[in-house]
Amino acid sequence: MLEAKLASKSSIDHKSEIKLSDQVTCGGKELLIIGGPCSVESKEQMEIVAEKLSQSGVNMIRGGVHKPRTSPYSFQGMGESGLTILAELSERHDVPTVTEVMSVEQLQAVCEKADMIQIGSRNMQNFELLKAVGKCNKPVLLKRGLAATIEEFVLAAEYILAHGNPNVILCERGIRSFDSFTRNVLDLGAVVALKQLTHLPVVVDPSHAAGKRELVADLARAAVACGADGIMIECHPEPEKSVSDARQALSIEEMIELVQSLVPIAQAVGREIAGIKSKRQLAVVSSVSRKVAGRAINRKALVR
Secondary structure (H helix, E strand, C coil), X not given: CCCCCCCECCCCCCCCCEECCCCCEECCCECEXXXXXXXXXXXXXXXXXXXXXCCCCCCEEECECXXXXXXXXXXXXXXXXXXXXXXXXXXXXXXXXXXXXXXXXXXXXXXXXXXXXXXXXXXXXXXXXXXXXXXXXXXXXXXXXXXCCHHHHHHHHHHHHHCCCCCEEXXXXXXXXXXXXXXXXXXXXXXXXXXXXXXXXXXXXXHHHHCCHHHHHHHHXXXXXXXXXXXXXXXXXXXXXXXXXXXXXXXXXXXXXXXXXXXXXXHHCCCEECCECCHHHHHHHHHHHHHHHXXXXXXXXXXX
């Protein structure tokens, strides 16, 4: 990847830490845990999400307001009214937000009201959008394309870097294969490779990779174990009623349990979960983690 001059590591210890707010970064010791629904549906929905998650180790809230949908008749997002909801809850709960931008025309409004811009999988090689995002100073979460190689992914990030924005976070969200059991195939090998090839932080989205909520937690734990700098999980107060991607969304309670179960794994690889650092806190969450792990073992026994 000789052409990725800005994304490539200059030395084995070269790594970037991206500031997302006064309290939250990505790429350092503390894991970035992003949680929230696929789509912003209402102020009430997002209030429940922000209030519960911001007290449970989740340090960034996600919510789509512009939705790229396969069918033109599917819910396309709330647009600017959804952005206003995100901005208000961010200020009220002191938690940064991330939302997707699909076009250059949407960029200014998203930059004004969200803390991080997401470039979705379908737009990974929308080069005009990448150039425009490169000219703003907001952190960018760049998702891997549906069938993109690692080189194509890194060079897409290079477009943003080359146009002046150094604040890029890579997101592995699975790639398509011939197997239809899962929505995509989560490439954790790519996470390890990206950490070796680039200095950019790497997060993992197991929700879009699996497409099935019962697979998400184990994939999230595997992502942290292999060195990811964070995870991005879809969760909803009432998952079955979600207007988009209902099948892969966790409940808020399941999301909280997942975060708690990550604590011992994070510590094993030299990382931390926001707000869970003392031995006393670890003792509490570890007991919950054992219960979560026990339920997972029981489920596997039933499957056999």
